[in-house]
Amino acid sequence: MIKVESLTKTYGGFTAVDNVSFVAQPGRVTGFLGPNGAGKSTSMRIMVGLTKADRGTVTVGGHDYLDIPNPGRHVGVLLDASAQHAGRTGREVLALSASTMGLPSSRVDEMLDLVSLTESESKRRVKNYSLGMRQRLGIANALMGDPQVLILDEPANGLDPAGIRWMRGLLKGYAERGGTVLLSSHLLHEVQMIADELVMIGRGQIVAQGTPADLLRESGTFFRAVESTQLVEALAAAGIEASPVADGYRTDAEAIEVGKVAAAHQITLIELKLADGGLEDLFLELTAETQRESYQTGGAA
Incomplete structure (x- = not known):
């Protein structure tokens, strides 16, 4: 479980996250939605101890992330697929993670197979990977320690349609086995298909939360x-x-x-x-004031 309570973070006079509270439950996929600059990534960075909150708390499995021993065995994190050592091979990246977590080297092959990176691809340097391949490698890294919680920022970015379908099945299966999944995404249609719960954020504040069916019914x-x-x-x-x-x-x-x-x-x-025209209409309506482009609800002016 991920429990976020009254989370607030400011940078100078700018409030990136403003009194955000929600819970991501075990056995469910929670979609975290918002426009660019809405506060999603900042919130996720706070969850895993990369950014310090000004106020509020986040607990993962009842603990502060920084207090969890060997956290990779409990929480899988993918915040930026490009933030991987470009000079190492994919296999080397995973081998280092396995070693750090105290896992057998056989776990590397299991993860490569899970994310469909071939033997030849695993021997290529990360700098020669496509974005989609880096995403697969990042997901493999996040799942390396068989964690109970996954925190993923835009995990489908760069994946082709087949890859997105694969990821959807992977995360749904993970949740069905009792895992907690929190993922952010701009692919609203995909989130609608995978998420059990939705949390929508705009300008650092929660604008709506609930199941997709409940939110759309209320629309x-x-x-x-x-x-x-x-x-x-x-x-x-x-x-x-x-x-x-x-x-x-x-x-x-x-x-x-x-x-x-x-x-x-x-x-x-x-x-x-x-x-129920989908999450896109609801999302745009609820976050209209935070969009860079104006949201036209009618025809062209």
């Missing part, structure tokens, strides 16, 4: 109609507000309420459903 109803303007006006007359989203509209009202208003005014509905 309201999406609808499209032939007579869209007429339906929006009819809904407003009934006290129901609707706002443009993509090629339709979103409202906090239940779908049955929208359907009843449309039927009463003989309006032709094209689409009526939970606003």
Whole structure:
């Protein structure tokens, strides 16, 4: 389990993480989502003792990470796949980790096989690895000590579609065996497919958390109609507000309420459903003020 309580970190006058609290439970994959600069990486660095918090605490398995003896045997970490010794071979990188953790050398071959790095690839220097290969090597390193907890920052970055599917199965299987997985990602569709819990952060603050189904259910109803303007006006007359989203509209009202208003005014509905267009719409809506690019909920201006 990872327990984050009232975590705060400032740099001068800039607050990178502002009173962040959440729990990543064993047996579940927790997705940690946010735009660039939202505070994800800073939070993860604090979790593993690389950055000191100004206020708040983080415990992993009930302990401060820095107090855990031989931490690689308990917590697997991948924060930057490029932060590996470029002059060493992949095999050498893993062999050093195994030796440091007091593991047999046979563990190196097990991990290479697990992440599908071939014998010839393992003998190449890391500087000649693609980003996807470095990610695989980093995941192998994180799993080397058979830890109970995984903390992964953008683990799918650089992986091809087959690699992303492989990683999805690997992490789901890990969680199903009782492991705790916390991963950050910008690949929102992939997170939606793998995560049991979601924590969304913007400008250093938690903006939403819960299961994907609960968050999407709370996002309201999406609808499209032939007579869209007429339906929006009819809904407003009934006290129901609707706002443009993509090629339709979103409202906090239940779908049955929208359907009843449309039927009463003989309006032709094209689409009526939970606003489950995926995490991307929800993510952009909740973090709209933190995005570099403006989020257009309607058509082009």
